[in-house]
Amino acid sequence: MSAVRKKLVLVGNGMAGVRAIEHLLKLAPEAYEITIFGTEPHPNYNRIMLSSVLAGGADLNDIIINDLEWYRSNGIRLYTGHTVTSIDTVNRKVKTDKGVEAGYDELILATGSNPFMLPLPGADKEGVIAFRDIKDTQIMQETAKTHRKALVIGGGLLGLEAARGLLHLGMEVSVVHINQYIMERQLDEAASVMLQKELEAQGMKFLLKKQSEAILGKKRVKGLLFADGEVAETDLIVMAVGIKPNVELARGSGIDVNRGIIVNDYMETSISGIYAVGECAEHRGIAYGLVAPLYEQGAVLAKRLAGAQTEGYAGSVTSTKLKVSGVDVFSAGQFIEQPGSRSLRYQDEIEGVYKKLVIKEDKLVGAVLFGDTSDGAPLFSIIKNGENIKGKEKELLLGISSDALGSTKGNNRLEAMADDEIICGCNGVSKGAIAEAIQSGGCTSVGDIKACTKASASCGGCKPMVEGLLQLYAGDKAVKVKEGICGCTTLGRDEIVAEIKRMKLMTVKEVMHVLDWNNEEGCTKCRPSLNYYLGMLWPEEYIDEKESRFTNERYHANIQKDGTYSVVPRIYGGITTPADLIKIAEVAVKFDVPMVKFTGGQRLDLLGVKKEDLPKMWEELDMPSGHAYGKTLRTVKTCVGSTFCRFGTQDAIGMGIRLEKAFERLNAPSKVKLAVSGCPRNCAEATIKDFGVVAIDGGWELHIGGNGGVHVRATDLLCVVKTDDEVLEWASAFLQYYRENAVWNERTSTWVERVGLESIKQALENREDRLALKERIEATLALTTDPWKQIVNEPELRKNFTPITEPETV
Amino acid sequence: MTKVLVGNVKDIDIKGSRKLHMAGTEIALFRITSGEVYAVENRCPHKGGALSEGMVCGSKVHCPLHDSRIDLHSGNVLAPDTGHVKTYEVEVDPDSGQIYLTI
Numbered sequence: 041m042s043a044v045r046k047k048l049v050l051v052g053n054g055m056a057g058v059r060a061i062e063h064l065l066k067l068a069p070e071a072y073e074i075t076i077f078g079t080e081p082h083p084n085y086n087r088i089m090l091s092s093v094l095a096g097g098a099d100l101n102d103i104i105i106n107d108l109e110w111y112r113s114n115g116i117r118l119y120t121g122h123t124v125t126s127i128d129t130v131n132r133k134v135k136t137d138k139g140v141e142a143g144y145d146e147l148i149l150a151t152g153s154n155p156f157m158l159p160l161p162g163a164d165k166e167g168v169i170a171f172r173d174i175k176d177t178q179i180m181q182e183t184a185k186t187h188r189k190a191l192v193i194g195g196g197l198l199g200l201e202a203a204r205g206l207l208h209l210g211m212e213v214s215v216v217h218i219n220q221y222i223m224e225r226q227l228d229e230a231a232s233v234m235l236q237k238e239l240e241a242q243g244m245k246f247l248l249k250k251q252s253e254a255i256l257g258k259k260r261v262k263g264l265l266f267a268d269g270e271v272a273e274t275d276l277i278v279m280a281v282g283i284k285p286n287v288e289l290a291r292g293s294g295i296d297v298n299r300g301i302i303v304n305d306y307m308e309t310s311i312s313g314i315y316a317v318g319e320c321a322e323h324r325g326i327a328y329g330l331v332a333p334l335y336e337q338g339a340v341l342a343k344r345l346a347g348a349q350t351e352g353y354a355g356s357v358t359s360t361k362l363k364v365s366g367v368d369v370f371s372a373g374q375f376i377e378q379p380g381s382r383s384l385r386y387q388d389e390i391e392g393v394y395k396k397l398v399i400k401e402d403k404l405v406g407a408v409l410f411g412d413t414s415d416g417a418p419l420f421s422i423i424k425n426g427e428n429i430k431g432k433e434k435e436l437l438l439g440i441s442s443d444a445l446g447s448t449k450g451n452n453r454l455e456a457m458a459d460d461e462i463i464c465g466c467n468g469v470s471k472g473a474i475a476e477a478i479q480s481g482g483c484t485s486v487g488d489i490k491a492c493t494k495a496s497a498s499c500g501g502c503k504p505m506v507e508g509l510l511q512l513y514a515g516d517k518a519v520k521v522k523e524g525i526c527g528c529t530t531l532g533r534d535e536i537v538a539e540i541k542r543m544k545l546m547t548v549k550e551v552m553h554v555l556d557w558n559n560e561e562g563c564t565k566c567r568p569s570l571n572y573y574l575g576m577l578w579p580e581e582y583i584d585e586k587e588s589r590f591t592n593e594r595y596h597a598n599i600q601k602d603g604t605y606s607v608v609p610r611i612y613g614g615i616t617t618p619a620d621l622i623k624i625a626e627v628a629v630k631f632d633v634p635m636v637k638f639t640g641g642q643r644l645d646l647l648g649v650k651k652e653d654l655p656k657m658w659e660e661l662d663m664p665s666g667h668a669y670g671k672t673l674r675t676v677k678t679c680v681g682s683t684f685c686r687f688g689t690q691d692a693i694g695m696g697i698r699l700e701k702a703f704e705r706l707n708a709p710s711k712v713k714l715a716v717s718g719c720p721r722n723c724a725e726a727t728i729k730d731f732g733v734v735a736i737d738g739g740w741e742l743h744i745g746g747n748g749g750v751h752v753r754a755t756d757l758l759c760v761v762k763t764d765d766e767v768l769e770w771a772s773a774f775l776q777y778y779r780e781n782a783v784w785n786e787r788t789s790t791w792v793e794r795v796g797l798e799s800i801k802q803a804l805e806n807r808e809d810r811l812a813l814k815e816r817i818e819a820t821l822a823l824t825t826d827p828w829k830q831i832v833n834e835p836e837l838r839k840n841f842t843p844i845t846e847p848e849t850v
Numbered sequence: 851m852t853k854v855l856v857g858n859v860k861d862i863d864i865k866g867s868r869k870l871h872m873a874g875t876e877i878a879l880f881r882i883t884s885g886e887v888y889a890v891e892n893r894c895p896h897k898g899g900a901l902s903e904g905m906v907c908g909s910k911v912h913c914p915l916h917d918s919r920i921d922l923h924s925g926n927v928l929a930p931d932t933g934h935v936k937t938y939e940v941e942v943d944p945d946s947g948q949i950y951l952t953i
Contacts, residue, residue: 101884467916494930497917560908561865561883564917567905587865591903591914599914603900651903844857844868844879 045073048345049134049144051124051289053078055087056318056334057150058106063342065114066546066581071346075117075142077124077134080173083108086553088331090177094205095364100174127293129311146313146345149290149301153283153319153329158193162255168277171202180278184209187275191215191264193252195222197362199280203244204364206278214245214272216252216264226360226371230387231394231410238367238392247272285320285327300327305352307341317341323355330358332543335554339544359420361413361556370416373406373423374398381405384437397437402430414530417555421535424542454508463509464502469495474506478513485519486510487527525784526565528557533783537573546581548574548588564590569784572671575707576779579820592669595841596827597654600647605654607633607646608668609661610704613678613696613716614642620663627660639668641675641713655838658828665828667705671785673712676700677725681718681735690735692718695764699733699771705824706817709782709791712775727755730778730788731771736760740767744774744800745792753789756797758804773810776817777803852953859887859947867911869902873953877938878902880922882909888922889940889951895933 048064050057053076061074078084082104089103111118122136133143155170157163167183169176180202183190188211192203195217206213215222221232236246251267255277263273285300296302296310300322307315307323318334319327328334333356343350359372377383381400386393393411397404397419403426407419419436422429429436459472477483477492486506490496496503510518524530531539536555545551548570552562562570567588574582586594597605609624624644628636634648643666649657658665667674676699679685681692696716706712715726716733725748726732732743732755739762743755758774761767777800782791792800804810831837854872862868862881869878869892878892878901888909892902899915906912910919910928919928925937939952 107885490930492930497930561906563907564905564912567907587863587906590905595903599900599903601897601915603898603903839861840863840866840868844861844870 045071046145047143048072048074048146048148049142050074050076050148050150051134052150052152052318052320053080053084053118053120054150054152054318055084055105055331056152056338057148058084059335060148060150060317060338060341061116062106063338063544063546064345066583067342067346067348072146074115075119076111077119077122077136077142079121079123081121082174083111083118083120085174087173090171090174091201091205091364094177094180094202095208124289127289127314129293129314132313144313147315148341149309149314149316149320150318151286151289151320153285153327155279156282156284157279158252158281160252160255162257162261165255165257165261166259167257167261167275168255168279171198171278171280172283180206180276181209183276184211188212189274190276190278191272191274192278192280193264194280194282195219195246195248196225196280196282197223197360199278200239200362201364202278202280204239204242206276207243211276212245213243214247216247216250216272218249218251220249222246222248223362223369226375227369227410228376228396228408230385231369231396231408234389234392234394234410235362235367235369239364242366283319283329285322287320290316290320298322305340305354306344307337307353315341323353326355328356328358330360332356332358332554335543335545335550357424359416361416368409368411368413370409370413371407372416372420373404375406375408384433386437395437397433399429399433402428404429404436417531418535421538425538454505454512463505464495464497467494467497469493471509474509475513478510483510484514484517525569526563528552528559528562528566529555531555533569536570537577540573540577546574546578548585572707572709572784579823590670593671595651595654596665596669596831597649598669603651604648605651606668607649607654607657607661608639608643608666609663610666610700611643612700613676613693615693615697623661627657630660631657639675641677643668643675652842655832655841659832664704664826671708671710673700673703673706673708673714675713677713677715677729679716679718679723681716685718687721688718688735689737690718690740692716692724692735695733695767698764698768702768702772703775703821705826706775706821708775708779709784710787712788714771728752729755731774733767733771738762742767742770745788745797747787747789749787751787751789753793756792758801769810769814770804772814772817773804774800776813779817853941854951854953856949856951859885859942859949862887865906867902867906869900872951876900877951879940879949880906880911882906882922887940887942887949889938890920890922890925891936893935894918894920895927895935896931901935
């Protein structure tokens with residue numbers, strides 16, 4: 041890069057500021073020379089996970105978001121342990137307490153917030169702390185080793201998390217709260233009382249309606265005196281009564297400050313070139329203390345700094361989840377009834393489950409969940425998008441429609457089936473094994489059965505039968521668990537895609553983090569799907585994560601049962617030349633390929649290749665990858681058509697080649713196969729393909745949703761067109777519409793059946809819409825490269841194909 | 851028991867793996883997100899899948915053939931599958947990044 045980079049300084053090395061930097065680096069990696077100042081001695085860590093550290097679920101290392109290597113490799117100058125003390129807004133410079141100066145062109149203030157400490161007499165005694173940073177966490181851990189009693193002042197979210205952590209450390213903990221019930225900002229009284237009972241059962245004590253007056257003790261805290269004259273003995277006091285935005289630096293520098301640093305919709309403060317994000321900022325009168333808003337703010341700021349067009353930040357609707365072990369609490373929106381709103385409740389004191397929905401003008405405006413929060417995310421998304429829920433209220437409250445569990449159709453057949461009959465063909469699970477898992481293994485959901493027997497864990501084709509068996513053997517005990525895209529989340533595909541768009545989430549890690557994945561680093565189901573959704577939504581900005589792709593797509597070859605791979609060069613439309621055939625044959629001989637086979641799609645398959653040989657073979661073949669692996673365009677099968685065939689009405693080969701060249705390397709939710717037949721005799725079997733083209737006299741019939749695989753299905757006729765260009769236009773529009781709307785791993789055949797042919801026809805009906813879809817698919821395709829060539833040329837990718845350096849003994 | 855220098859952490863991608871042949875056995879080396887390196891026999895007990903080709907999630911690897919999950923710390927195959935994979939002791943020099951394997 042030759043251009044002079046602008047200087048960007050970030051004050052505050054926390055989640056909000058660094059998040060904005062991460063985003064900026066994706067949009068404009070070369071634009072700025074970046075300096076970051078942080079008061080704490082650590083790299084960027086996830087503050088909201090501190091309660092997990094305290095509760096013993098995570099280690100300090102587990103909560104580091106960006107390690108020092110990240111700063112280094114992105115060329116960021118990082119000063120930890122430095123507090124910025126002044127900003128010279130005229131000469132555009134900042135200065136730290138250790139005398140370091142840095143000039144800036146743009147300055148981001150992300151100074152976060154400070155815990156609010158009650159100004160009680162004695163608050164400066166030893167053993168009186170907040171719960172805010174790693175240091176506080178360490179003090180609690182140390183204190184627990186030598187002392188027994190702890191008081192937490194504040195029965196809100198943070199206070200309860202601190203108290204739970206202290207219990208875990210073996211201390212006797214009482215929570216002091218001024219209100220008559222805990223978490224009153226997030227819960228209604230009924231849920232709060234249930235929560236209190238649950239926490240009491242775990243050993244927590246509560247001192248409610250208590251106003252603290254003074255902290256007793258000589259040097260170290262001994263007790264807490266209340267306004268009613270009572271005294272509680274204690275060895276440690278944790279104040280968790282709230283936070284206040286840290287605005288001192290901004291105020292001292294002449295920036296407009298209210299409760300927080302005042303920013304507009306583009307996170308700009310009152311002084312040009314200075315921005316603020318996160319807990320220190322006040323936007324439209326609100327200073328947020330949660331993670332989701334700061335991600336949204338960071339995205340807007342990053343775009344602004346990168347010079348990209350963006351809509352302004354318009355504020356966030358927030359939700360709360362309590363992260364203490366064994367208790368699930370969720371609340372969102374306006375959860376207390378107000379004039380004009382109605383509510384529905386479900387309360388089960390035996391199971392300890394409570395659910396309340398607040399509805400206003402047929403829209404869901406708030407919700408409280410206790411005991412089972414699996415509906416939290418979907419309810420939250422309904423609150424945010426403001427959809428009309430008339431007629432669905434009870435279904436939302438009870439989680440399922442009343443007839444979803446009741447159907448007995450088809451069960452007679454399952455009942456009559458022999459015990460040794462195989463239900464799950466992929467994993468060889470018999471009816472008897474599933475029955476056993478339900479009857480004596482205690483499985484009550486499809487998820488349980490999957491975890492216990494592996495039935496329906498692979499292709500999922502047998503899931504309806506597994507559900508039927510669950511009905512049959514578990515009856516009323518059967519639980520219909522809301523299943524997300526995999527076991528790591530309760531969110532479905534549409535919810536995830538909507539959240540990624542809304543919060544401009546940019547990496548797999550970030551999606552998991554912000555959407556509360558319950559599995560570190562996800563699994564082989566969610567990782568590839570998130571990678572796909574991100575790539576589909578942000579084709580230009582997103583960097584594909586090869587480590588989140590299945591083996592075949594990481595090594596661009598198809599793994600076989602013995603660990604060898606197969607190589608299939610692209611042969612457009614199934615047409616090759618004698619010269620290419622010779623080249624393929626020579627390479628096959630040279631590398632001792634054990635089998636050469638024609639694929640089902642008219643290509644040549646070189647099977648049994650050692651992984652080490654792959655890059656060398658690709659290099660010598662010097663042909664593009666046929667993508668005979670992965671979720672992408674595979675082949676376009678053709679018949680001879682009018683070129684030679686006496687019946688052919690159109691040039692099937694030419695059309696096939698044109699389509700294959702147009703869509704090769706396209707990533708899709710699942711593999712995609714095309715075919716072109718030159719006449720209605722349909723020798724290319726186009727009517728069992730995802731997109732089939734059949735020539736008729738004077739035009740082309742376009743068919744969609746066919747499949748010759750697991751779920752055999754003949755296509756539906758989409759339309760008839762006259763010209764070759766129209767075939768391309770419709771194929772582009774159809775494939776892009778499928779890319780944007782299908783669930784990960786869903787073939788067009790199942791997708792067409794799920795959403796209905798009519799809905800697809802409608803979406804593609806207007807030429808304008810088709811052209812917009814075509815433009816989007818072309819933009820995506822323009823960014824693809826041939827993976828074989830890339831691996832051949834890049835040593836960093838190529839190294840993974842060979843064994844690591846020959847070992848030497850020490 | 852011998853201690854062998856087998857390479858450097860920077861030769862293994864994060865969430866990636868490299869394999870090596872030693873004493874007639876194929877071993878897969880994994881580098882997980884925390885930076886730790888693990889070594890296991892490169893063979894899934896189910897149908898012999900090459901674990902080095904699998905997807906790494908946290909401290910587990912999923913076999914590329916039929917998705918069995920193997921815990922890299924213990925070598926145990928996680929439910930619903932069963933079995934065990936041999937693990938090897940790995941030491942990483944914190945300064946140089948050199949990886950030593952005890953065989």
